[in-house]
Amino acid sequence: MLFQQVINGLTLGSVYAIIALGYTMVYGILELINFAHGEIYMLGAYLGIIFLGIFTTMGLTAYSLPLAVFLTVVLAIFFCSAYGFTMEKVAYKPLRNAPRLSPLISAIGVSIFLQNYVMITQGATDRVFPYRFGEKHLHFMNAEVTWLQGSIIAVSAILMISLHMFQKTRMGKAMRATAQDKTMAALVGINVDSIISLTFVIGAGLAAVAGVMVASYYGLVNHFIGYVAGIKAFTAAVLGGIGSIPGAMLGGIILGLIESTGAAYISSEYKDAYAFVILIIILLIKPSGILGRHTEEKV
Amino acid sequence: MLKLSGVHASYGPIKAIRGIDIEVQEGEIVCLIGSNGAGKTTTLMTISGIMQPDAGNIVFQGREINNTPPHRIVEQGICQVPEGRRIFPRLTVMENLEMGAFILRRAGRGVKKQMEKVFDLFPVLRDRGGQTGGTLSGGEQQMLAVGRALMSNPKLLLLDEPSLGLAPIMVSKIFRTIRDINSDGVTVLLVEQNARAALKLSGRGYVLEGGIVTMHGSREELLLNPDVKKAYLGE
Numbered sequence: 001m002l003f004q005q006v007i008n009g010l011t012l013g014s015v016y017a018i019i020a021l022g023y024t025m026v027y028g029i030l031e032l033i034n035f036a037h038g039e040i041y042m043l044g045a046y047l048g049i050i051f052l053g054i055f056t057t058m059g060l061t062a063y064s065l066p067l068a069v070f071l072t073v074v075l076a077i078f079f080c081s082a083y084g085f086t087m088e089k090v091a092y093k094p095l096r097n098a099p100r101l102s103p104l105i106s107a108i109g110v111s112i113f114l115q116n117y118v119m120i121t122q123g124a125t126d127r128v129f130p131y132r133f134g135e136k137h138l139h140f141m142n143a144e145v146t147w148l149q150g151s152i153i154a155v156s157a158i159l160m161i162s163l164h165m166f167q168k169t170r171m172g173k174a175m176r177a178t179a180q181d182k183t184m185a186a187l188v189g190i191n192v193d194s195i196i197s198l199t200f201v202i203g204a205g206l207a208a209v210a211g212v213m214v215a216s217y218y219g220l221v222n223h224f225i226g227y228v229a230g231i232k233a234f235t236a237a238v239l240g241g242i243g244s245i246p247g248a249m250l251g252g253i254i255l256g257l258i259e260s261t262g263a264a265y266i267s268s269e270y271k272d273a274y275a276f277v278i279l280i281i282i283l284l285i286k287p288s289g290i291l292g293r294h295t296e297e298k299v
Numbered sequence: 300m301l302k303l304s305g306v307h308a309s310y311g312p313i314k315a316i317r318g319i320d321i322e323v324q325e326g327e328i329v330c331l332i333g334s335n336g337a338g339k340t341t342t343l344m345t346i347s348g349i350m351q352p353d354a355g356n357i358v359f360q361g362r363e364i365n366n367t368p369p370h371r372i373v374e375q376g377i378c379q380v381p382e383g384r385r386i387f388p389r390l391t392v393m394e395n396l397e398m399g400a401f402i403l404r405r406a407g408r409g410v411k412k413q414m415e416k417v418f419d420l421f422p423v424l425r426d427r428g429g430q431t432g433g434t435l436s437g438g439e440q441q442m443l444a445v446g447r448a449l450m451s452n453p454k455l456l457l458l459d460e461p462s463l464g465l466a467p468i469m470v471s472k473i474f475r476t477i478r479d480i481n482s483d484g485v486t487v488l489l490v491e492q493n494a495r496a497a498l499k500l501s502g503r504g505y506v507l508e509g510g511i512v513t514m515h516g517s518r519e520e521l522l523l524n525p526d527v528k529k530a531y532l533g534e
Binding site (some may be wrong): 133170173174176181182183184185186187188189190191192193293 | 331347368369388389401451
């Protein structure tokens with residue numbers, strides 16, 4: 001029973017972690033909580049439904065399910081990245097030197113806009129994911145792991161490892177340098193604007209994958225899902241230490257585990273409340289989060 | 300090589316420099332001296348493109364560079380070591396140096412060669428390669444800051460207060476290194492509060508007061524000028 005909850009928690013937690021990465025990366029560079037990030041995830045879920053629907057009509061899904069799913073994910077990443085890129089250029093870049101509250105308000109504006117945009121274009125009712133993945137599962141230490149759960153955990157792990165590897169590349173180092181000191185990054189010749197765009201594009205791409213995965217997992221999607229998922233991923237990012245990439249991964253997993261064990265052993269009614277309880281506790285006792293760093297620096 | 304004509308720049312409503320004319324010839328070491336708030340750092344930040352001039356002209360090697368973004372200015376060969384060193388604290392020494400070579404697009408041989416040159420200049424950086432920048436001592440950070448700037452193989456090096464907060468022995472080491480870098484063919488524009496040391500190193504100097512150039516001349520002229528002696532050399 002416990003192990004079953006661990007598997008469920010890992011599934012949920014790895015999705016939170018993937019979304020939390022987008023929050024933490026943007027915060028690391030701009031010190032901005034991008035409250036519209038959850039909506040990008042929601043867009044990803046809708047794009048997944050739309051494209052897999054198209055491929056099903058075309059007969060591609062029947063021909064090769066993995067190919068159809070792969071193309072769906074790629075297209076969702078592409079469109080969500082474009083949304084992320086545009087969002088930064090339109091709503092945040094003009095406010096780069098404004099007081100910190102202004103981009104935050106702008107973020108909430110983007111969030112409301114995107115929710116309503118999807119409601120108008122896609123309808124206000126729940127949409128159904130066009131394919132039901134079977135209940136086929138593996139037995140693993142007294143627990144049942146469906147193929148879909150296994151895939152979600154595996155895909156998330158691959159994405160996190162890739163992001164970790166990206167951090168070691170020239171552009172990845174430039175991104176870390178920009179997060180540490182934007183002016184100095186510009187003085188060594190880094191184009192800070194394009195690094196910021198790249199951060200939004202990567203974050204949105206990750207959220208797109210999370211969106212498609214959750215849509216396929218729960219089967220139902222509406223234009224509000226970005227809100228709750230966004231708050232939970234934000235909690236995960238704060239839990240791990242906002243601005244820290246390993247922190248977001250860890251925070252996501254821990255939050256997922258707490259939610260699923262809490263739902264099983266305490267009450268599933270309060271499933272969504274656990275995240276907020278955790279958020280309050282962290283902000284009270286360790287606002288810098290588990291892997292958050294102190295802001296002192298040697299001069 | 301570099302010519303500022305009538306450059307004005309401001310922080311919001313505060314005018315920091317008000318019509319500055321400075322010229323640097325290829326191969327020179329030129330210093331800017333002046334007290335706190337005279338506009339020295341603003342001048343360098345405006346040359347580097349971090350601040351946009353309100354008026355005036357900055358020409359580097361015959362090309363106007365005002366309103367050029369900072370990364371393009373680095374690409375044209377102007378690199379700055381800013382005040383306070385500004386090492387990337389959570390990147391290692393090696394990574395800091397690699398970032399200095401960011402504009403040399405293709406990593407590999409060019410970067411390696413440049414890094415060897417920096418290590419020859421500052422052998423201690425080689426030993427510290429894997430340490431994060433934030434853990435270095437002040438003197439080591441200053442060496443890393445200069446080394447990082449040299450990674451881009453600049454034609455003109457802007458140095459802002461390189462001696463600030465360093466032990467005297469470290470100050471003379473840094474000044475010796477600046478001379479070495481200059482004899483290697485890099486033109487230097489040096490901003491310093493330590494006026495005597497800066498003038499000794501430089502061929503010419505400018506005195507900044509309240510955002511304007513109040514005096515300029517050769518090393519000898521400035522070292523012997525009674526006003527300079529009184530205000531900046533403590534005589």
